[in-house]
Amino acid sequence: MDLDERKKRILESIIKDYVETAEPVGSRAVVKKHDLKISPATVRNEMADLEEMGFLEQPHTSAGRIPSEQGFRYFVDWMMEKEHLSDNEMEMLQKVLTDNNHEWHEIAQSIGNFLAQATSYTSFVIVPAITLSDFKYIQLVPVDANRALVLMVTEPGVIMHRKIEVPDKVSTEDLDQLSKTFTHVLGGKKPGEVRRSDLSLLRDRLRQKKQIIDRVLDVIDNLLDNSAGEKVVVSGALNILNEPEFKDIEKIKRVLAILEEDERLRHIIPDQINEDVNIRIGKENEVEDIKEMSLVFAGYKTLGEMGKIGLIGPVRMEYWKAAGSVESVRSIVEDVIKRS
Numbered sequence: 001m002d003l004d005e006r007k008k009r010i011l012e013s014i015i016k017d018y019v020e021t022a023e024p025v026g027s028r029a030v031v032k033k034h035d036l037k038i039s040p041a042t043v044r045n046e047m048a049d050l051e052e053m054g055f056l057e058q059p060h061t062s063a064g065r066i067p068s069e070q071g072f073r074y075f076v077d078w079m080m081e082k083e084h085l086s087d088n089e090m091e092m093l094q095k096v097l098t099d100n101n102h103e104w105h106e107i108a109q110s111i112g113n114f115l116a117q118a119t120s121y122t123s124f125v126i127v128p129a130i131t132l133s134d135f136k137y138i139q140l141v142p143v144d145a146n147r148a149l150v151l152m153v154t155e156p157g158v159i160m161h162r163k164i165e166v167p168d169k170v171s172t173e174d175l176d177q178l179s180k181t182f183t184h185v186l187g188g189k190k191p192g193e194v195r196r197s198d199l200s201l202l203r204d205r206l207r208q209k210k211q212i213i214d215r216v217l218d219v220i221d222n223l224l225d226n227s228a229g230e231k232v233v234v235s236g237a238l239n240i241l242n243e244p245e246f247k248d249i250e251k252i253k254r255v256l257a258i259l260e261e262d263e264r265l266r267h268i269i270p271d272q273i274n275e276d277v278n279i280r281i282g283k284e285n286e287v288e289d290i291k292e293m294s295l296v297f298a299g300y301k302t303l304g305e306m307g308k309i310g311l312i313g314p315v316r317m318e319y320w321k322a323a324g325s326v327e328s329v330r331s332i333v334e335d336v337i338k339r340s
Contacts, residue, residue: 001053001074008079009036010046011055015067015075019316022244024064069282069315072294076279082324089118090328097336108233111309111333116236119325121313124265124297127231128305138182140175140216142166148175148212150219162222164215178209182216232262245292245314254289259312264289269308273299275330277323282315296322298330302337309333 003011013034017025027043030036036043047065050056055071058064067075085093096110108125115123141149143163148170152160166175185201237259246252258264268287270278280295294317297310309330311322 003050003053003055003074006036006038007046007050009034010043011050011067011071011075012079014047014056014065015072018066019318022316024059024062024066026064029064067316069284072281072315072319073284076281076319076323080320080323082277082327083318083321084324085118085328090332093329093332094336097332108231108307109235111329112233112235115309115311115325115329116239119311119313119318119322120236120239120242121311121317121322122237122240122259123235123311124309125233125235126266126269126308127233128302128307129230135183135186135188137179137187138216138220139179140182142172142175150216152220162219164212164219166215167211170209170212174209178212178216186220230262230266232265234259234265240293240313243314243316245316251292255293258289268295269297269310273297273306273308275299275301275334277327277330279319279323294319296326298326300330300333300337302333 010030013030013036014025017029017033027040027047030043030047031038031040047056050071051058051065055068055074056065057068059066093111093114096114097107108127112123112125115125136153139151139153141151143149146165146168147163148166150162150164154160237256240246240255241252246255258268264287268285268290275298277296277298282294283291285291285293285295290312292315294313294315295310296313296317296319297308299306299308301307310326313322
């Protein structure tokens with residue numbers, strides 16, 4: 001159903017005001033705030049038409065109107081311009097990710113914290129289970145006098161890496177020899193097939209290099225842990241509880257139950273998604289407990305798998321900001337992964 005330009009401007013004005021105030025919007029407020037160059041009476045007539053078409057609703061106790069879920073959907077599909085992160089915010093996130101020398105679930109926490117802070121909504125990052133084939137080789141590459149890069153390469157060429165501190169007395173030749181020993185013991189094995197006895201064997205063979213061996217084995221241990229299954233990271237859980245829609249104690253319990261249980265949170269996001277930003281508004285969500293909320297999410301590619309990143313908020317959501325922020329963050333995350 002198409003709307004003429006005047007109805008579009010009025011619908012957009014009401015949506016923007018309602019998102020900002022959480023209060024029904026009257027015709028006089030629309031005229032005064034948005035300089036539409038038409039009378040309040042004309043706006044009232046147009047609002048009545050929009051209500052009849054299903055784009056607005058009138059709460060029983062108010063003379064003003066609020067957008068319906070259908071109104072939000074029309075706005076999102078046909079009128080919305082995404083508001084992406086600023087250049088400064090993009091640079092900040094890029095720096096956080098490129099400077100981060102931790103495992104993926106810790107990086108995901110940094111991403112989630114950033115997204116929650118930037119939007120004031122609750123964010124989630126789902127780190128996919130890493131499906132790895134056989135170890136091809138493990139190589140220790142000197143970075144500088146006190147650091148080395150642990151490269152773990154699997155068939156068919158998935159590369160994982162992490163920097164470690166190395167003692168002063170470890171030479172490039174030492175690192176080469178360590179690389180050969182690690183590859184000899186672990187080469188041809190899947191991460192899930194690596195037994196603790198293999199790691200003990202490495203420790204026995206390389207006792208004289210105990211300090212660096214322990215650090216490399218810590219990296220491998222983390223790889224084994226992180227390849228076991230999906231990790232779900234939630235940030236800014238209290239943000240959604242600050243919204244006026246969620247002051248009811250029963251609603252709060254339902255929201256917290258979802259945010260605190262990884263399995264339930266996984267189920268509210270479709271398994272098959274791509275890198276486009278998806279928006280699910282209210283009752284469009286299949287899970288009953290989130291039909292009073294909206295989701296904005298997208299997929300991101302990492303190590304050949306698809307992870308998920310997104311926001312949870314009220315139906316009265318700044319979709320333009322949420323969608324733009326998710327798109328910006330997804331783009332930066334994929335860019336950093338490609339260059340790492």
